[in-house]
Amino acid sequence: MAKKKATIQDIARAAGTSVSTVSRVLTGNAPVSDAKRAAVERAIAQLGYRPSLIARGLKMSKTFTIGVVINDITNPFYSMVVKGAESEAKACGYSLILCVSNENPETELHQLQMLHDKQVDGIIFGPTGHNTEFIRSLAARIPMIQVDRYLPDLQSDAVVVDNEGGAYQAVKLLTQRGHRRIGLVGWQIGITSEDQRIAGYCRALEDAGIPCDPHLMSTSPAFAPETMPAMVETLLARRPRPTAIFTINNQFGIVAMQAIRQAGLNIPDDVALVVFDDLAVFALTSPAISAVAQPAYEVGQRTVQLLLSRLKDDGEAPPQLIVLPTELIVRESA
Amino acid sequence: MAKKKATIQDIARAAGTSVSTVSRVLTGNAPVSDAKRAAVERAIAQLGYRPSLIARGLKMSKTFTIGVVINDITNPFYSMVVKGAESEAKACGYSLILCVSNENPETELHQLQMLHDKQVDGIIFGPTGHNTEFIRSLAARIPMIQVDRYLPDLQSDAVVVDNEGGAYQAVKLLTQRGHRRIGLVGWQIGITSEDQRIAGYCRALEDAGIPCDPHLMSTSPAFAPETMPAMVETLLARRPRPTAIFTINNQFGIVAMQAIRQAGLNIPDDVALVVFDDLAVFALTSPAISAVAQPAYEVGQRTVQLLLSRLKDDGEAPPQLIVLPTELIVRESA
DNA sequence: TGTCATTTTGAAATCGATTTCACCGGTTAG
DNA sequence: CTAACCGGTGAAATCGATTTCAAAATGACA
Numbered sequence: 001m002a003k004k005k006a007t008i009q010d011i012a013r014a015a016g017t018s019v020s021t022v023s024r025v026l027t028g029n030a031p032v033s034d035a036k037r038a039a040v041e042r043a044i045a046q047l048g049y050r051p052s053l054i055a056r057g058l059k060m061s062k063t064f065t066i067g068v069v070i071n072d073i074t075n076p077f078y079s080m081v082v083k084g085a086e087s088e089a090k091a092c093g094y095s096l097i098l099c100v101s102n103e104n105p106e107t108e109l110h111q112l113q114m115l116h117d118k119q120v121d122g123i124i125f126g127p128t129g130h131n132t133e134f135i136r137s138l139a140a141r142i143p144m145i146q147v148d149r150y151l152p153d154l155q156s157d158a159v160v161v162d163n164e165g166g167a168y169q170a171v172k173l174l175t176q177r178g179h180r181r182i183g184l185v186g187w188q189i190g191i192t193s194e195d196q197r198i199a200g201y202c203r204a205l206e207d208a209g210i211p212c213d214p215h216l217m218s219t220s221p222a223f224a225p226e227t228m229p230a231m232v233e234t235l236l237a238r239r240p241r242p243t244a245i246f247t248i249n250n251q252f253g254i255v256a257m258q259a260i261r262q263a264g265l266n267i268p269d270d271v272a273l274v275v276f277d278d279l280a281v282f283a284l285t286s287p288a289i290s291a292v293a294q295p296a297y298e299v300g301q302r303t304v305q306l307l308l309s310r311l312k313d314d315g316e317a318p319p320q321l322i323v324l325p326t327e328l329i330v331r332e333s334a
Numbered sequence: 335m336a337k338k339k340a341t342i343q344d345i346a347r348a349a350g351t352s353v354s355t356v357s358r359v360l361t362g363n364a365p366v367s368d369a370k371r372a373a374v375e376r377a378i379a380q381l382g383y384r385p386s387l388i389a390r391g392l393k394m395s396k397t398f399t400i401g402v403v404i405n406d407i408t409n410p411f412y413s414m415v416v417k418g419a420e421s422e423a424k425a426c427g428y429s430l431i432l433c434v435s436n437e438n439p440e441t442e443l444h445q446l447q448m449l450h451d452k453q454v455d456g457i458i459f460g461p462t463g464h465n466t467e468f469i470r471s472l473a474a475r476i477p478m479i480q481v482d483r484y485l486p487d488l489q490s491d492a493v494v495v496d497n498e499g500g501a502y503q504a505v506k507l508l509t510q511r512g513h514r515r516i517g518l519v520g521w522q523i524g525i526t527s528e529d530q531r532i533a534g535y536c537r538a539l540e541d542a543g544i545p546c547d548p549h550l551m552s553t554s555p556a557f558a559p560e561t562m563p564a565m566v567e568t569l570l571a572r573r574p575r576p577t578a579i580f581t582i583n584n585q586f587g588i589v590a591m592q593a594i595r596q597a598g599l600n601i602p603d604d605v606a607l608v609v610f611d612d613l614a615v616f617a618l619t620s621p622a623i624s625a626v627a628q629p630a631y632e633v634g635q636r637t638v639q640l641l642l643s644r645l646k647d648d649g650e651a652p653p654q655l656i657v658l659p660t661e662l663i664v665r666e667s668a
Numbered sequence: 669t670g671t672c673a674t675t676t677t678g679a680a681a682t683c684g685a686t687t688t689c690a691c692c693g694g695t696t697a698g
Numbered sequence: 699c700t701a702a703c704c705g706g707t708g709a710a711a712t713c714g715a716t717t718t719c720a721a722a723a724t725g726a727c728a
Binding site: 012017018019020021024030031032033036055057058059060061 | 704705706707708709710712713714715
């Protein structure tokens with residue numbers, strides 16, 4: 001029963017023709033007489049033949065595979081990005097190799113190397129940190145689209161959201177409601193998305209004539225999830241206490257919500273809260289959390305679209321930076 | 335700068351030896367003199383050579399790639415399963431091709447076919463529905479581990495959680511607290527995981543001497559997310575109203591929470607709620623939701639481990655069903 | 669020093685496809 | 699009537715590795 005997989009040779013033999021002809025009906029890029037074509041198709045159906053994509057990939061140096069390197073697939077934002085990307089890729093006949101780098105530059109490097117070795121047609125990449133010679137040379141060899149964040153000094157496309165504008169809107173909501181002591185919690189680890197959110201926070205404050213007070217910015221220069229609660233607590237311990245908090249991502253938002261509650265404070269009466277990066281459940285907590293929503297699915301889609309268009313261009317279209325709009329969703333927490 | 339990628343031929347030439355020798359130092363499965371080895375290694379370093387995994391894959395019929403087909407990557411359970419799987423795979427030198435089937439049997443079929451065509455070494459698979467001749471024949475050709483759910487009549491390994499036991503504990507909690515009219519919401523679409531949860535619900539009722547009343551079971555025989563709110567509402571409209579609800583998954587849990595609130599009812603005083611499949615935010619809603627937690631990360635890990643062990647066995651170890659325990663987390667909603 | 673066993677080595681076959689090239693027969697054009 | 703062209707075909711080269719096989723180099727031993 002479990003017979004060896006049929007090869008193109010077997011088809012040629014069964015159809016009484018040559019492998020060249022079989023290949024021609026397979027790829028359809030050269031004329032074949034109706035008689036031969038029929039014979040070949042019959043043989044294919046009969047033997048249940050499927051061409052080896054590996055052999056084809058070797059010969060054509062095309063694998064119809066896209067590599068994806070992201071930090072955390074359990075982050076709802078990224079999993080939605082991946083969903084969008086997978087859907088678009090699938091529709092165009094590509095598949096995705098998923099790599100999770102866990103914010104670890106070394107892991108990231110190994111994975112990029114591996115994707116290169118597997119000769120993926122392109123790479124979608126949410127960089128953990130700083131540029132390296134290796135990344136630069138890789139970007140020169142393989143079409144690479146950065147997603148969510150980007151390395152400013154890397155000559156390469158990127159698809160991101162309007163982080164600065166989203167944060168600006170969020171904090172503006174707070175200033176408009178009269179808040180003047182607005183805290184910020186987040187990482188400051190040299191990643192564009194987060195830096196831009198901080199920039200938006202500062203601009204909104206300045207627009208309202210409020211100086212940007214470093215004492216109200218609780219940021220950490222290193223990624224260390226276990227310190228998140230303490231970071232919020234320091235902020236709540238400031239006197240006078242901030243009357244509102246803006247968190248740079250939803251994880252900090254959840255931590256903040258918990259910390260504020262544990263401090264016996266009420267949201268939004270004692271401390272208002274606005275979070276960057278919306279979650280479905282933010283509509284269901286009480287109070288419901290106001291948040292900046294990102295078009296994650298569309299980010300994934302557009303990233304793949306841009307990558308596939310680069311595969312066609314091949315050549316020298318200049319790198320493009322696509323910025324998708326965010327949306328501020330006002331609920332009860334502010 | 336962007337020179338062609340070096341091949342094994344180039345290395346052989348640069349090192350003044352033959353491709354055979356280069357291959358031997360690469361794979362290390364035949365002795366090579368120290369002099370030649372040094373020369374080859376120097377050439378490799380100098381030219382920045384990396385062996386083509388495609389060519390190697392063709393010759394050795396081994397791709398070090400695992401295909402994963404799941405229903406929804408944005409479901410936190412699955413994304414955690416994938417995280418565990420990716421981590422384990424990465425540690426063993428494998429990578430993952432991720433396919434999302436969206437509960438669509440046709441999509442699933444295409445993806446399985448594609449994975450086969452790409453000659454993945456094995457497949458991890460959360461089946462959408464019923465067995466087919468194609469799946470059966472595929473499972474005979476490629477090592478295939480089912481995850482989360484399984485096709486009972488398919489001769490193949492599976493890694494799942496104790497759905498029946500988890501649901502039993504959840505509902506037992508409710509009966510112990512005196513509830514006698516306990517509603518159930520969920521799909522009943524012939525998928526083992528969900529069927530088993532329903533079975534656990536029934537067993538817990540019977541254990542408490544409560545008959546299993548179909549009027550209190552709001553199930554749908556087809557997957558249709560848009561009907562979820564209505565399904566909960568029918569249950570809440572029953573008179574006398576159920577005093578507790580068990581939902582078969584967390585999506586239904588969120589919908590139920592919303593519906594109960596909108597009906598102006600209080601959780602847990604008017605209606606208690608226990609949900610299968612915990613979410614991090616269930617600890618933060620108010621009331622916090624009691625839920626059955628699944629060891630998702632471990633499911634992913636174990637699945638890959640089992641798959642890799644099958645790649646070694648190759649032969650005829652009988653199919654194995656690994657059942658991991660769940661944990662009931664009691665919070666405020668029941 | 670000659671023989672035999674043991675390492676090393678390279679030429680060539682192989683994996684399964686695509687593609688070039690030469691060729692054949694039949695129109696069509698000049 | 700010959701030249702040019704074109705649709706259709708198969709033999710052979712190619713993609714970039716591994717592996718077999720036989721030859722060459724080395725070492726051991728009598």
